[in-house]
Amino acid sequence: MSITTDNKLIAKSGPLKLVGDMILARDGHLTRELLLEPAKFGLGKTREAESPDATTTAVCGFCSTGCGLEIHLKEGRAVTLTPATDWPVNLGMACPKGWEALTVLNSPDRATRPLKKNANGKLEPTSWDDALKTFCDQLKGVQSRHGNDSVAFLSTGQIATEEMAFLGSLAKFGMGMLHGDGNTRQCMATAATAYKESFGFDAPPFSYADFEESDTLVFIGSNLCIAHPILWERVLRNPHKPEIIVIDPRLTETAQAATTHLQIQPKSDLTLLYTVANLLIQNDWIDRDFIAQHTNHFDEFAQHVAAYTLERAVERTGLPEQTIIDFAEKIHRGERVSFWWTMGVNQSHEGVRTAQAMINLALMTGNIGRPGTGANSVTGQCNAMGSRLFSNTTNLLGGHSFTNPADRQKVADILEIPVERIPTENSWAYDQIIEGIKEDKVKGLWVIATNPAHSWIHQNGLHEILQKLEFLVVQDMYTTTETAQLADLVLPAAGWGEKEGSFINSERRFGLHKKVSPAPGEALADFQIFRAIAGYWGCGDMFSKWTAPERVFETMQQLSQGQPCDISGIGGYQDLDDRRGVQWPFAAGETDIASERRLFADGQFFHADQKAKFRFEETRLPGETASEEYPFTLLTGRGTAAQWHTQTRTAKSGVLRKLYPNMLQVDLHPADAKELGIAPHEEIFVESKRGVIKAHANLTAAVQRGHVFMPMHWETVNQLTFAEFDPYSRQPSYKNAAVRLRRRQDG
Known part of the structure; x- marks a missing residue:
């Protein structure tokens, strides 16, 4: 790649040097113009349709189903979409969220510039250069005062697998963090x-x-x-x-x-x-x-x-x-x-x-x-499987183990880094990171594409805990999430459709998503943000080969070799595109190219003796059950097919908002309602030991007597839930809180 000296952008940026493909200004920092317009330098090129008015195919970015969508372009930009009829997952079908996947990108509350908390505690716009300097100065400061392990990250099942691998590698190998987990902990x-x-x-x-x-x-x-x-x-x-x-x-x-x-x-x-x-x-x-x-x-x-x-x-x-x-x-x-x-x-x-x-x-x-x-x-998020295998959270990249010396050496050799940079112990799980904040062991937190201030169990408790942090960074598409509103620094991220990479769906299928629309304002792909942070932090050389998501995918293929999730036989992004996704494993030399394949047809499992194990244990009651004081069991779950998680995206679509109630409802059995004197649609209080919220009574025999149900998507529901965790997975148990119901007129 050559850079001419008569380029006006370079002239006003001052002397530059090339590190990998990252162009750094004289002070060692990435130029703002490069971050926002990398194509001017031939960098960060994404797979786009050859014709500006063509149609291209991409995997959906909502749930783990992994549907294929035909994206229709006009003048090189997505204008509408239809379900892909030849995609082996959805066979020409799409749910309401899929149909509205493009609409939710166009929202007035998109994060378009970095935001930094001022002296009055208000978020105000700042430059990328200042944001990245602040990020590094503040988190390095926390580490210098409290140790490397005092900074942690909480990732997501919503970004590309390549971005997950970059984040986990940057945080743990480059920035020296030990603890990082993802919101996949809440679902899978x-x-x-x-x-x-x-x-x-x-x-x-x-x-x-x-x-x-x-x-x-x-x-x-x-x-x-x-x-x-x-x-x-x-x-x-x-x-x-x-x-x-x-x-x-x-x-x-x-x-x-x-x-x-x-x-x-x-x-x-x-x-x-x-x-x-x-x-x-x-x-x-x-x-x-x-x-x-x-x-x-x-x-x-x-x-x-x-x-x-x-x-x-x-x-x-x-x-x-x-x-x-x-x-x-x-x-x-x-x-x-x-x-x-x-x-x-x-x-x-x-x-x-x-x-x-x-x-x-x-x-x-x-x-x-x-x-x-x-x-x-059946997985929850679009890329929870990617998070499980390649995020460097619950296991080392590619399903390897942090505690296995041979695995650490293999990963170090492939990444060409000192093996000493790889932690020798596992990270704390999500709940343990939260507890670490509570106990003043974690003082800095980096949250990427997730909204724990809404979704985490026992919400009121979490809000109090987050106030103990010295520095909170949120990297997200939107500025209005409950977590972004608590942040000291907000980094504006591109969303699905504004960047490229791969997702892995429930049936182990890698699918490609593409950039079909520009990100708004100064928002950047998470991949670009991670590269910029690496440069500012001083560990950019470690990731100099990761110039684009597909380069990370190639590294993932190397990491997967010899693993059950081996994908070394996939011929890159073009192969994923042409074949409408590929299920793992697909090792080099693989001849079975069937679009749908299953595991264990030969009865061989992945333990050393190739046998499966029967695992079992005595049953036990939940930690909280209905009582005389709180006589109802609260169940939570999906509300409608038009809602998704914390509604960060789905609430941005007028079409989707019309497909679910415009108010929070609590389902209860008509006999229970009659006994309590509660009328249909009456606004009542739902109260647990942790909080009290208002909801409208929906009388239905779909719930049994003594039970109530509320959709998880509403921001207040997790004020009620009981913080209990499976001892092996550390996953929260959202569905067995004890509550009572009160009519408003009863005080």
């Missing part, structure tokens, strides 16, 4: 931990084709109709007239469409699953050959579940005895049985063991590795 940590312990690696075994090939589908804690409507469409395409069994305390939309609904008591699913396992064993409805050849610890598991009698299950679940027997018989009769779960399992005080109870049922009946089978977690 349970599934990841369950798979690691049972299979030897975090490996969802399924393909979406299994929705159409099962003759018996079991959904536990999953309202697929609402949370993943395109996947429910795949269920509806099933030609086998399948048995659809939904296990959920609520009569959800998915439960209403099922052939069987087991309306259990909250957090009793583990007891139910152990009892069903016991029934299958007692009746010899198990695959003993598969168990003997491909699993360990079955005898101990059989002994454990022998104590889970029908009487015990009836008492704990509230289900009739015959219903439980019928459930076991349906699993036995099914030739292709698949088990599916989402947040109702993951967000639990014993979620890992519940997920493993489903894995155990699949293993003991031989329902794994074949079409239409598996114990299958």
Whole structure:
């Protein structure tokens, strides 16, 4: 690359030097113009359509389904979109969020300039140069006063895999941080931990084709109709007239469409699953050959579940005895049985063991590795799988281990860095980082593309804790998130559609998303922000080869070699684009190029002996249950298909806002409402030991007596939730707080 001296931009910037492809001014800092217009120097080039009025395809950036969208361009800029008919995930379908993916980019509260808190505590615009100097000066200052471990980061499942890898490498190898986690901890940590312990690696075994090939589908804690409507469409395409069994305390939309609904008591699913396992064993409805050849610890598991009698299950679940027997018989009769779960399992005080109870049922009946089978977690965020494998948070890059010397050396060699730069211990989990702030061990926090001030459990407690920080940086698309409003520094980031990279969906499919629209104002791709920070921090040389996201992808391919998630055979971004995504593993020399593939067809798992493990434990009650003072159990979950997480994006669409209530509602049973004198739509108080909020009463038999339900998307709901965590995954249990209801006129 050559730079001519007559370039006006360079002339006014002063003498420059080249480090990798990062052009630095005389003072060692990236020029503001370079950051905002890297294309002027031939840098940061993104994959755009050849014709300015062409159509290009990209993977959606909302949920983990990973739908393909056709982006229609005019004069080189996206103007509208339609679902991609040839994408193997959605087959020409899109949910309301997908249809509005471009609309939410155009919002007046977009972060368009860096913002810095002034002496009066107000955020005001500043330059990128000042913002980056402030970032480094403040966080280095915190580290000098309190130690390197006094600064932590909280990442996301919403940015590109390449950006996650860059962030985790920059923070841990370049900036010396030990502690960093992601909001994936709130949705998928349970599934990841369950798979690691049972299979030897975090490996969802399924393909979406299994929705159409099962003759018996079991959904536990999953309202697929609402949370993943395109996947429910795949269920509806099933030609086998399948048995659809939904296990959920609520009569959800998915439960209403099922052939069987087991309306259990909250957090009793583990007891139910152990009892069903016991029934299958007692009746010899198990695959003993598969168990003997491909699993360990079955005898101990059989002994454990022998104590889970029908009487015990009836008492704990509230289900009739015959219903439980019928459930076991349906699993036995099914030739292709698949088990599916989402947040109702993951967000639990014993979620890992519940997920493993489903894995155990699949293993003991031989329902794994074949079409239409598996114990299958449906992920939440668009790139939670990317976060699980490549964010450098819960494990070292590429599914390696921080505590394994050979893994550290492999990663160091590939990145060409001293192995001493790689931490030898695991990071604290999200809740432990928050506790570290509370205990004055963490004094600086960098939050990227997530909104913990809204989404974290026991919200009021978190707001108090964040006030203890000496410095809070928020990097986001919007300035109005609850967390950005608390920040000392806000870095404006580009969103989906304004940058490029890859996501990994629930079925392990890498999909490419592209830059089809310019970011507003001075906002930059997270990738560019990380490169700039590396330069200002003084560790830019460490990442000099990462000049564009695809260069990071190539490094990820090297890191993945020899791992279960090996992607060394993918031919770069062009291959991902041409093939409409590629499921991992796809190693160099791989010949199976089928668009949909599943794991464990050969019965070989990822433990050293290639066998799966039965994992189990005694059940226990949640840490908080309904009482005389707080007689209702609060359930939380998806509101509608038009809402997403903290509504940071979906609230920006007028179309999506029309598809969900314009006020917070609390669902309660009509008999409970009558007993309390509560009228339909009346505004009432919902109160826990942690807070009290207002909501409008929605009377419905979809909830059982003694239960109430509220959608998680509203900013006040987590003022009520009870901070309890699964001991293995450290995932919060959002769905079992005890509350009481009060009419406003009662004071």
